[in-house]
Amino acid sequence: MPRLVSHPDEVKIVTRRFGQGAANIDRYLELGGYQSAKKCLEQGPDWIINEMKASNLRGRGGAGFATGMKWSFVPKQSPKPKYVLVNGDESEPGTCKDHLIFLHDPHSVIEGTIIAGLAIGSKLGFIYLRGEYRYLLEIVEKAVADAYARGFLGKNIFGSETEFQIITQSGAGAYEVGEESALMESLEGKRGVPRIKPPFPAVVGLYGGPTIINNAETIATVPHVIAMGAESYAAVGTPRNGGTRLFGISGHVERPGVYELPMGYNLKKMIYDVAGGVRGGRKLKAVVPGGSSTPVLLPEEIENLGMDFDQVGKAGSMLGSGGVVVIDDQTCIVEFALRTISFYQHESCGWCIPCREGTDWLKKTFTRFHAGFGTASDIDNIQHIAQNILGRTFCPLGDAAAMPTLGFIKKFRKEFEDHLNGKPCPYARHEELAAV
Amino acid sequence: MSSETMSIFSPRLAARFDALVAKYPVKRSALVPMLLYAQDEIGYLSDAVIAEVAERIGITELDVRNVATYYSMLRFKPAGKYNIQVCTNISCMLRGGYDILDRFQKELGVGHKGITSDGVFSLEEVECIGACCWAPAIQVNYDFHDELKPELVPGILEGYRAKAGFPGDGSTSLGRKAEGKAPHA
Amino acid sequence: MADVTFTVDGKKLTAPAGTLLIDACRKAGIEIPAFCYYPGLSLQAACRMCVVRQEKVPKLQTACTTQVAEGQVFITESPEIAEARKGTIELLLGNHPLDCPVCDAGGECELQDMTFKYGAGESLYAEAKQHREEQQWSPAVFYDRPRCILCYRCTRMCGEGMDVWALGVQSRGVRSVITPNGGDRLDCEQCGMCIDVCPVGALTSGSYRYKTRPWEMKHVSTVCTHCADGCRVTLGVRQIDGDAVIIRSDNRDKGGINGDFLCAKGRFGFDFVESRERLSTPMVRNAAGKLEPATWAQALAAAASKLKEIRETRGGASIGVIGSNRTTNEENYLLQKFARTVLHTNNIDHARSTDYAAFARALAGHKDKTASLRDIAAAPAILLVGGNPTEEHPLLAWILRTNVRLNKARLYIANSQSIKLERQAKAVQGLPPNGYKDLTSILDRNDSDFAKAVMAEESLVVIFGSDFRGQGVEDLVAWGLKRGPNPDSVRFAIVGDHSNSRGAADMGLFPDLLPGYVPVTEPGAFAEYPGLPAAPGKTLPEMFAAAGKGDLGALLVVGANPVGKQGMDAAALKNTFVVVQDLFLTETAALADAVFPAASLYEKAGTVTSTYGDLQLVKKAADRAGVKPDFEILVRLAEEMGADVKALVPFGKGGVSADLGQSRGAQAGEADRHAVWLAAQGLEPRLSPLDPLAVLDEIERLVPGYTLDRINLLSGNDVRTELGAAQGRSASSSDGAGLIVPAHDSLFTSATLGRYSFALKDLERHQTQAVTESAAD
Structure with a gap:
């Protein structure tokens, strides 16, 4: 069972029911559950969307798109049915927040989905969980069945004339399906290859109908925003970055875990204070601030870094999925880069040339390089390949591979050069050469 | 196809599939979960599974294969009764994921995608499984085991071996002949 | 969509709003590279080669997914773009x-x-x-x-x-x-x-790999010799041991009516040309009754003297002529002219696969009512009655699918069997096997969804084939001609089987019809033909019947196999002097007294007419020692018989010295440029009686409906013929309905010709195995 952690600086909004048995519907109701959905049913779509806009809630999947804005793009009238799609394909390395939401508070996702459905006039929502989360899917399925049994889902939700249904769906192993249009493809029983945009899902989405796709954390946040009021929620965070964020701190820290902290919380404090500092009293070497696709930051870059979309962006990286991966000074950055790029090579859907071929050549080059067989031109070649991927791929996965790669080279060029000069790191796994 | 007609699946799963295809606005939406559930029961996606799934959804076998081969959890050869999936992605790697993998390799005598000769275990190095804050973590079939240490590995194996009805001989190294490929192949 | 103006590389371009940038650029001569983009297929944006810079957009954009809008500014070539493309490569x-x-x-x-x-x-x-x-x-x-x-x-x-x-x-x-x-x-x-x-x-x-390099071939654009759809094929030809050998057939020249398309027969079924069974020397039956090789002079002399003797002793009416579905219009025209003016017989026929004669009769006087393939490709609604184009007319099936897919055309199918094209159909009407005659009344009753949908169409192309014959064709056409005042209210297409079946009919290979479906009985018809017999002659079965009774002294068969394919009795020809021109020693040729090795359609020049009436130029691609085009064989036969060759082939008028390829080998491209220029100057280049274009002049002059757009034709385009040109005439003396024998060729068969294609037989075997294996599963 994943360990729950706590810290005084936390502002528990989304996590407030964690560890309290809220997967049980009665317990969820005792803890104030489904009141937000009822309120939204009374207030109507325009009110909901205004609240969402006022809350400054931004998408928790990684791109940070304003949620209220996204919902407002859905046409009011549509000849085709509209859909809500909850993205629980949590797969970005360093990220495990949705894991806890599904485990501890599945009804918040259901309630958020209902609210999203009410906001855009949809009658059907899907909650898509990555295939590996089977035990969580079973928890969510049970919660959905309970919600149906109570009349919170179905033809007449909460006794109203309004219909809303939820279907749960399992993936089967594909990071790329976390991309919203690939998610729709997967849900339609196809290969998880993204779609050409435009048209955007809000106009032409699942089964050709207008669709909003939100990250599970975003959706789970929605009932809380309604409950506490948009302005109170917005007040928690920084300007344009409303509320809290579930930061998953992993790697070389004393107390790894998922912490709910206000947007804009200082990263250095997050590592040293909240997560107990670098493990074993070692020194901090680098931080990946928002999941494996975000460029690495050096200790000096996090001194005054507030963790919100805008500040991290300004620092040359991204807030991403909120997965903070802490790297100590005993770590070989070349190996870390290799492991990162291996992931993207494995997960590239193969659709477009730069990502398919580029991630493969990066992996091959990194593998050889890390094993101590690099050549002087490799460092520039790695940069060159990453540049050929960056901004040129069909979907963001290419950038997700290229950006961290460029970051590692830029910030740790010296370490790469050391590898070249016959100083392979003590941790080099030379047997990898067997695979080359 | 209804559950009464010839099916390679158990009546319960066949009935579940009947319900599944009826659930969605479009039948084909059932494909990915159906493949995964079929694999859970049969062990892998055999030609017969592909053919029946194609028929149930009403698409060609080629279509089914195009989709099935895309998803990394789906396999076309049998795995062990307990498929051990060791995450070595960044968060797990930083906390010793490779040591866990090494230990499993040593204990089982098989490498990545290998199966023990008794068919009880198979081993896989996998990408991030969403347990980064409780690293290093593995999945055995769908069960998570987190905050692992190499010395916990034999106990985990013993537990599953007992469940499989094959109590171990007490030695930590099972010493069975490797069928799989070399590590990191 | 309204036109919008946008700027590409500093040039102002105009295109309908929403046009893909890549298309708009290509139309304007700005080439944007792309691997995945292919016109007419769904968009992928996968290869990232077509990236361009759009003003005010941060990232490079893919031209294949960018729809043009007013005022946009693009750059398609710059160091940045070249770098991106180079990076991808x-x-x-x-x-x-x-x-x-x-x-x-x-x-x-x-x-x-x-x-x-x-x-x-x-x-x-x-x-x-x-x-x-x-x-x-x-x-x-x-x-x-x-x-x-x-x-x-x-x-x-x-x-x-x-x-x-x-x-x-x-x-x-x-x-x-x-x-x-x-x-x-x-x-x-x-x-x-x-x-x-x-x-x-x-x-x-499989047929081309490791054979040659593309630049070692000469690429000749001609017309496929298999079905009647008239696909343009590009034959890759190489000189080997003095012969010009076809190495490859494909679709390099996409300017034909088939556009991108070519089927298995067109692509792989050219190897019959090189078959070991191909005749390469004339043969004459010797005193012992065996066919033995002879020189051309010997064989021509033997055939000509016997034909002449029979004509003179027993009269032209005792000679029969059977023409071909695969020879050129010029050859077919020449054959019937040779029969009628040299042999003095109207006993001329061919293996009929559909009732073109009834179609012409039904449309007589109604111009612009036939549908060319281009009309079908652009038709908003099509009624397909009978047949199975996917198997028998692959190009038609392609055109129908494409029109439905890209233009949202509405396809209606009435058929006695289920056919694959139903997948594209808007509505389907099942009919009993003999129920085609009831279709028009079903439609007129207008009480089914199918009928209502069809009847509501303002403009309709009706496509039918051998399920309609004789009166059936006339009734269907008459029904269609009653539809509404819209000039496009109806157009018809009739489908027959072979590459020049339509041409055989148009050129008068009928006992009762002259070229252009003019009855032989019509007073003053083809008055310039010397000694044209007045009475209709015998049909193909009648000729065999007469032969069986000893009433047919001689039979000239050109590119046909009535014994092998029409089930004619071989024994009937026992006492008939048989002359055969063919590529192979077919069942019929094996019975002949003189056999001439003929050139295939890929080894000659001329024109053919598709079943939709689209006329195209056939160019000589291959060259094979020993064989001659049927055209030349006929001219030499006539000459040998002492006929006035100049009356048969009106060559040499005007005295311009040029020679259009036929006698000069496979320099088709060069010949074209001469021809275009000469035709444009109104000059007459016909130098020798072996130039089929000399006969094309006469066809154009005498055959109703064959007024051709010469410049376009000689430039390699398809031009249309007009079936309704003939004025209304009384029904011809014999109803051909009973003479129709459709071939029902599949994707891998092509009547007698297909038997000599190893490639097609191999494909058929492969597919038969696939079917057997999946049945066994």
Whole structure:
């Protein structure tokens, strides 16, 4: 069972029911559950969307798109049915927040989905969980069945004339399906290859109908925003970055875990204070601030870094999925880069040339390089390949591979050069050469 | 196809599939979960599974294969009764994921995608499984085991071996002949 | 859509709003490179080669997915763009084998061309390329994964274009691979379109691979000799041992009515030309009753003297002539003129596959009521009655599918059997096997969804075939002609079987009809024909009946096999002097007293008319020692018989010295430029009686409906003929309805010709196995 952690600086909004048995519907109701959905049913779509806009809630999947804005793009009238799609394909390395939401508070996702459905006039929502989360899917399925049994889902939700249904769906192993249009493809029983945009899902989405796709954390946040009021929620965070964020701190820290902290919380404090500092009293070497696709930051870059979309962006990286991966000074950055790029090579859907071929050549080059067989031109070649991927791929996965790669080279060029000069790191796994 | 007609699946799963295809606005939406559930029961996606799934959804076998081969959890050869999936992605790697993998390799005598000769275990190095804050973590079939240490590995194996009805001989190294490929192949 | 104006590379362009930038640019002569983009197929945006810079947009945009709008500004070539394209090629070349020297696609490879243009001449990688063994999927299709750049043209062409869906993409990432539906084998129509659209050498053709380099071939654009749809084929020809040999047939020249399309027969079924069974020397039956090789002079003398003798002793009416469905219009015209003016007989016929004569009779006086293939391709609504185009008329099926897919045309199908095109149909009307005659009343009753939908169409193309004959054709056409005042309210197309079946009918290979369906009994018809017999002659079965009774002294058979294919009694010819011109020693030729080895359609010049009335130029591609075009054989036969050759072939008028290819070998391209110029100047280049274009002049002058757009024709385009040109005439003396024997060729059969194509037989065997195997599962 994943360990729950706590810290005084936390502002528990989304996590407030964690560890309290809220997967049980009665317990969820005792803890104030489904009141937000009822309120939204009374207030109507325009009110909901205004609240969402006022809350400054931004998408928790990684791109940070304003949620209220996204919902407002859905046409009011549509000849085709509209859909809500909850993205629980949590797969970005360093990220495990949705894991806890599904485990501890599945009804918040259901309630958020209902609210999203009410906001855009949809009658059907899907909650898509990555295939590996089977035990969580079973928890969510049970919660959905309970919600149906109570009349919170179905033809007449909460006794109203309004219909809303939820279907749960399992993936089967594909990071790329976390991309919203690939998610729709997967849900339609196809290969998880993204779609050409435009048209955007809000106009032409699942089964050709207008669709909003939100990250599970975003959706789970929605009932809380309604409950506490948009302005109170917005007040928690920084300007344009409303509320809290579930930061998953992993790697070389004393107390790894998922912490709910206000947007804009200082990263250095997050590592040293909240997560107990670098493990074993070692020194901090680098931080990946928002999941494996975000460029690495050096200790000096996090001194005054507030963790919100805008500040991290300004620092040359991204807030991403909120997965903070802490790297100590005993770590070989070349190996870390290799492991990162291996992931993207494995997960590239193969659709477009730069990502398919580029991630493969990066992996091959990194593998050889890390094993101590690099050549002087490799460092520039790695940069060159990453540049050929960056901004040129069909979907963001290419950038997700290229950006961290460029970051590692830029910030740790010296370490790469050391590898070249016959100083392979003590941790080099030379047997990898067997695979080359 | 209804559950009464010839099916390679158990009546319960066949009935579940009947319900599944009826659930969605479009039948084909059932494909990915159906493949995964079929694999859970049969062990892998055999030609017969592909053919029946194609028929149930009403698409060609080629279509089914195009989709099935895309998803990394789906396999076309049998795995062990307990498929051990060791995450070595960044968060797990930083906390010793490779040591866990090494230990499993040593204990089982098989490498990545290998199966023990008794068919009880198979081993896989996998990408991030969403347990980064409780690293290093593995999945055995769908069960998570987190905050692992190499010395916990034999106990985990013993537990599953007992469940499989094959109590171990007490030695930590099972010493069975490797069928799989070399590590990191 | 309204036109919008936008700027590309500083040039102002105008196109309808929403046009894809790549299309708008290509139309304006601005080439934007692309691997995955293919006109008419769904968009992919996968290869990232078509990236362009759009003003005020941060990232490079793909031209294949950018829809033009007013005021946009684009740059399509700049250092930044060249760098991006070069980068993509570099990545591709990382795994793409540099086996260009032994790759079939070398020299016509889009990746090669792009590398040439953008550079990427240096390899940045030290690792080995991914290698996988080449796979043979069928006798026609080989797949080499390392060369594949995953542009998905093949999968889309097979699925969207052909509606076959036999190719898929499997696995993901760098392990992605194109996979055929049979796992390791391809169970499909074997059209080879996947090979054609492959921009590199990943998909190669079983018949062409490792044969030659593209630049070693001369590429001759001519017309396919198999079915009646009139596909343009490009024949790749190479000189081998003095012969010009066809190495490849494909669709390089996409300007034909078939556009991109070519079927298995057109692509692979050319090898009959090189069959070992091909006749290459004349033969004459000796005193012992055996056929033995002879010189042309001997054989011509033997045939001519006997024909002359029979004409003079027993009269022309005791001679019969059977013409061909695959010879050119000029040859067919010449054959009937030879029969009527030299042999003095109206006993001339051909194996009829559909009732063109009844169609012409029904349309007499109604101009512009036939549908060319281009009309069908653009028709908003089509009523397809009977037949199975997917099998028998692959181009028609392609055109119908494409029109439905891209133009949202409405296809209505009435058929006694279920056919694959129903997948594209808006409505289907089932009919009992003999129920076609009831179709018009079903429609007129207007009480079914099908009838209502069809009747509500303002403009309709009606396509039918041999399910309608004689009066049935006339009734259907009469029904259609009653439809509404809209000039396009109805157009008709009738489908027959072979490459020039329509031409055989149009050129008067009938006992009762002269060229242009003019009855032989019509007073003053073809008055300039010397000694034209007045009475209708015998039909093909009647000739055999007469022969059986000893009333047929001689029979001249040109490119036909009535004994083998029409089930005529071989014994009937026991006492008949038989002369056969053919490619092979067919069942009929084996009975002949004199056999002349004839050139195939790929070895001669002239014109053919598709079943839709589209006339196209046939160009000489191959050259084979020993054979002669039927045209030349007939002229020499006439000459040998002492006929006035100049009356038969009106050559040499005007005295201009030029020679249009026929006698000069395969310099078709050169001949064209002469012809276009001369025709434009109104000059007459016909130099010798062996030039078929001399006969085309006469056809144009005498045959109703064959007023041709000469310049367009000689430029290589299809031009239309007009079936309704003939004025209304009384029904001809005999009703041909009973004489129709449709061939029902499949995708891999082509009447007698198909038997001599190893490639087609091989494909048929492969597909039969696939069917048997899947049945056994």
